[in-house]
Amino acid sequence: MKNITIKDIARICKVGVSTVSRAINNDSGISEETRERILETAKKYHYVPNTSARNLGATETNTVAVLVYSVTNIFFSAMYGMFQTQLEDRGYDYLLHSVKDTQDIVAEGIRLVKEKRLKGIIFLGGWIDPDKMRLDDIPVPYVFCTVYQDIDLPKSDSPSVGIDDVKEGRRIVEYLIKKGHERIAIIAGVEGDRATGAGRLKGYKQALEAAGLPIDERLICHMKKNLEEFTAANGYAVCKELIEKGIDFTALFCVSDLTAIGAYRAIYDSDRRIPEDISVAGFDGIELGEYIEPPITTIRQPRDKMVVETVRILSEKIEGVDKNEQLVLKGKLLERASIADITK
Amino acid sequence: MKNITIKDIARICKVGVSTVSRAINNDSGISEETRERILETAKKYHYVPNTSARNLGATETNTVAVLVYSVTNIFFSAMYGMFQTQLEDRGYDYLLHSVKDTQDIVAEGIRLVKEKRLKGIIFLGGWIDPDKMRLDDIPVPYVFCTVYQDIDLPKSDSPSVGIDDVKEGRRIVEYLIKKGHERIAIIAGVEGDRATGAGRLKGYKQALEAAGLPIDERLICHMKKNLEEFTAANGYAVCKELIEKGIDFTALFCVSDLTAIGAYRAIYDSDRRIPEDISVAGFDGIELGEYIEPPITTIRQPRDKMVVETVRILSEKIEGVDKNEQLVLKGKLLERASIADITK
DNA sequence: AAATTTTTCGGAAACGTTTCCGACGAACAC
């Protein structure tokens, strides 16, 4: 069964192919009358334009790619749907692609641009290292979303949307301190990782220092490399080890809610209660955090707003706006039952 | 900065374009020597084949699309990564697309085939209604994965991979009965929905009937239409309503683990304990189920195996195997602490 | 050494669109 092409429609309507093309793309230079006639027969014959031919013929496509660092991460996966809606609303074609290594994410983006003639890229997750990534070689507009930029690294002026991980991390630890906690453990990201978790760890240290509390290296834990990052399984394994070490602490800050859920389990397994024996703070504000027992105190990232703003900025860059907006959104501290007030 | 094409490489190497094409695609009819020479300069000049041109020139592509009914569903999103790995391993290009309405999923597939010249389709989630879906019009091999086929609807002979939702649903309810429960509530899918949840509800009824227990319609709840399906929020709302009605029950079967987590919250909020006051059973076997308090008794769907088998079957169909395999995998009952034994 | 087969390669058509350019007629200005 041969596919019906633009030529077939042209032949049937007794017009030129360019006229059909104009009709379909709502181009100008065509009378309303013939346009309708063409559109009608196109519909009648179930004509569907071939994307490949379109991309090839046109000097540019209408496709935006979302490159995500880790597909399975629940925090990001909830954002896919939002991105899809937003991009479709603005008339873009949509492409979801995932990369294993955050170091390769830019290189992969450049490859995809050549391969698919992208109009823009959204990078989701991971971190920026301007020295190692060929940012200047990205030939199309792009925006980083929820991508951490370490303050120790050279600052990139790429457009981005996210929160201030250091500040928000510091905020929730200060909240713990305010509630009377002095020995606060942390489950941070994988060691050496420069993603958002690193920023939150930095905030943790800042909070302790500002309060004049000592930084006890034994209370600083990192997620395990051999397990998937930011999962409950990882949080469980790390927290279990921490408890078994027998080091005393009254509060635990997990740099992601999912990790915290794993930590909960380890705490329960050791016959401790939350928050009476150990207070727990999370980060991210995933929906689930409200339902677990006890509901977790955490920093909510405004994911919906992040998505909307990311797409807006990308769209503007595509339209030619010459501004590298770096949008830092505010997180929201959700005070729930997982933290005890132990000030006497 | 002009893109470098196959012609450029040909000119540089002083060969014909077809020779370059052969080198790049590992085609036969070329000497090992020239192939290496071409591959080298291609690499040197960062040559990347243009997918659109490729798809257009070739009579067929190498692209497989995964059409998913609901992107944000955590159960499916965990499968994306697996699909990607599997498909890449077999040398396929990969395309993830989501559809809002399961009724449209086949129509959308047909459209995509024309548009992108797909080689195959994987349908993920939702349900099959052979009368309403133009299954015979799908011009390429396809496989349904985790797609429910209601036994009341005409049977499709399309290739598929999944579990027997009726049987597994029945199994876990029988387990509850064995533990002494007689008044068992259920939170099933949205009313009228014919997806997997409907099968599990059917299993629930079968189990009760087989045990000679009455079916109390008041104990049969459906997820709310205005909330996203299979989420904790939905489970919470429904379970809260159920409890407020004041109807007596000792056990609750939620057709998804996430829903169960929401139900947990509603139960805790009403000052009841799990499982001492109410036992809860889930379904799916997501990782999280092991970490929540108490760990949930559930039926684990072998997601990894499902993915592997789905890709295998699709791949075989593409290779020309003329068999419509309908693979029904076994679930695994995970006995955990959320169910109390109340046999005296 | 000639004839045949096999290997290696180049040219060109084809894929289905977009876009540029030119043509034609009608409407308008002078």
Next chain:
DNA sequence: GTGTTCGTCGGAAACGTTTCCGAAAAATTT
């Protein structure tokens, strides 16, 4: 009535590949 502009349209080139076909070169057989 002639020249100019404008709206409408068709033809054809271009996009970057794959693939078919035939030719040249090399290897093999006779």
